[in-house]
Amino acid sequence: AAPASASVLAYLEQTFGSWYARGGMRALADALHARCLARRVEFTFGAEATAVLAKDGRAAGVELADGTTVAADAVVAGVSPERLARLLPPETAVAGSAPAVAGGEESGPQAPLGRFSVLLALRGARPVDAPHRTVVHPADPDAEYAELFPTRPGRRRAAPAPGPGVATAPTVTVLRPADPELVPDGDHEAVTLTAAARPHTAVDWADAELAERSADRLVAAAEAAVPNLRDRLLWREIRTPYDTARDTGVATGSVPVPALAGAGGRYLAPANPGQLPGLYRVGGWSHPGGGLAHAGMSGAMVAGLIVDGADWRGSQ
Ligand SMILES: Cc1cc2nc3c(=O)[nH]c(=O)nc-3n(C[C@H](O)[C@H](O)[C@H](O)COP(=O)(O)OP(=O)(O)OC[C@H]3O[C@@H](n4cnc5c(N)ncnc54)[C@H](O)[C@@H]3O)c2cc1C
Structure with missing residues (x-):
């Protein structure tokens, strides 16, 4: 049921490995912040934009x-x-403003899935040969699909209504980085588990x-x-789509999906030029869609449109 490009990802990761930012994703945000400061960008944190003028x-x-403009x-x-x-x-x-396409829809029946994460503090050292990233697949992927998409046409099996938050037997990504900045000490290990989750409001x-x-x-x-994961467990912290909603302002805590060509444009995200001259859309909810790499690309495209104008057609 996955697009061909998604199937290629698993092959690429397994065969060639994948990029990893030392220090974790926070390090990437810090580097971007430092780069912007060097380019004389000014930030105002904790300031909610309530209107575009x-x-x-x-x-x-x-x-x-706070009423300032x-x-x-x-x-x-x-x-x-x-x-x-x-x-x-x-x-x-x-x-x-809000095209009826799956890629751009935050709520409603086509809202993309969210992510459910469990951060684990474990007793005992991380084995030196532990893989950084393991994807544990369930015995019955069709059952997971049916539980995650109970209302989607084409599902292959009836799901219990209203369905669980994560599948009964979910596909789980297990992260055990060797990065010294993310290993607590020689006697403990930090492990992150992630699974796809139904959007907040579809379940509470x-x-x-x-x-x-x-x-x-x-x-x-x-x-x-x-x-022996359970025997080694000291404590755990849970992050649900509810937390994502609070942090990102996306009411469902959905994670935007990459834009996909085909299907009559149904999986494309809104274009980067906005509804008004001088207004631009960036980030996971605009073209070319969700994920850090795509969000970054949208920023590069909008920079091109602002600097070179509407005729800009890509990097030179
Ligand atoms: C658990 C989880 C795991 C993920 N894993 C991966 C992964 O492995 N690889 C990958 O590529 N992607 C991953 N993603 C997706 C990736 O995080 C997003 O696609 C990406 O962060 C989108 O960037 P963005 O800038 O569009 O939005 P965000 O990163 O959500 O940033 C939007 C910002 O805007 C702020 N904001 C919202 N409304 C307002 C307002 N009115 N005024 C002022 N500020 C406002 C929010 O507070 C937020 O800081 C994951 C997402 C989650 C939740």
Whole structure:
């Protein structure tokens, strides 16, 4: 049921390995921040944009939650189409703001899946030969598909309604990095487990019992990759799509999917030029879709459009 490109990913990772940022993903954010400061970018953290301002039919700045306004020649929005539509003047928001495509939809039946993570603190050293990343597959992938997409046409088996948060037997990614910055000390190991999860509101991820039950499923599956996992467990921390919703402002905690060609454009994300001249869309919810690499590419494309104008057609 996966697009061909997704099948190629597993082959590439297994055959050639994959890139890893030393220090974890936080190090990438820190490096980007430092680079921006060197280029004289100014940041205002903890400031919610509550409106995109328009003047003479152009985007002209933003209004912040504390009532201050910031004038701008260009506004670059890194939020979902639904969120952006709510930030725009009403007459602008209506026209083509939230295309009915799977790639751009944050809520509703086509909302993409979220991620459920369990961060484990384990007693005992990380074995030197432990693989960095192991994907533990369930015996019955069709059952997982049916549970994760209970309303999707084409599902191959009926699922219990309203269905669980993560599958009864989920596919679990087990991360055991050897990176010295992520290994606590010689007597302990930090392990991260991740699985696909149904969006918040499709199930109630604020329900602590659902979260604990789901975490138990991931831990049970991960024991295939980390022997005696449960015996070694000191404590665990759970991150659900509810946490993603709080951190990103995406109400469902969905993770945006990469844009895919074909299927009459159904899996394309909204284009980078926005609904107004001077307004641009970046990040996982815009072209070319979700994932850090794509989010970065969207930023590069918008920089090209702003600097070279609407005729910009790619890097030279
Ligand atoms: C658990 C998990 C695992 C993942 N694993 C991977 C992976 O292995 N590889 C990969 O490529 N991708 C992965 N992803 C996806 C990846 O994180 C996203 O695609 C990427 O972060 C999207 O970047 P973004 O800039 O569009 O959005 P975000 O990183 O969500 O940033 C949006 C920012 O905008 C802020 N914001 C929202 N509304 C407003 C407002 N009104 N005013 C001001 N600020 C606002 C939010 O607070 C947030 O800081 C994962 C995601 C999750 C949740």
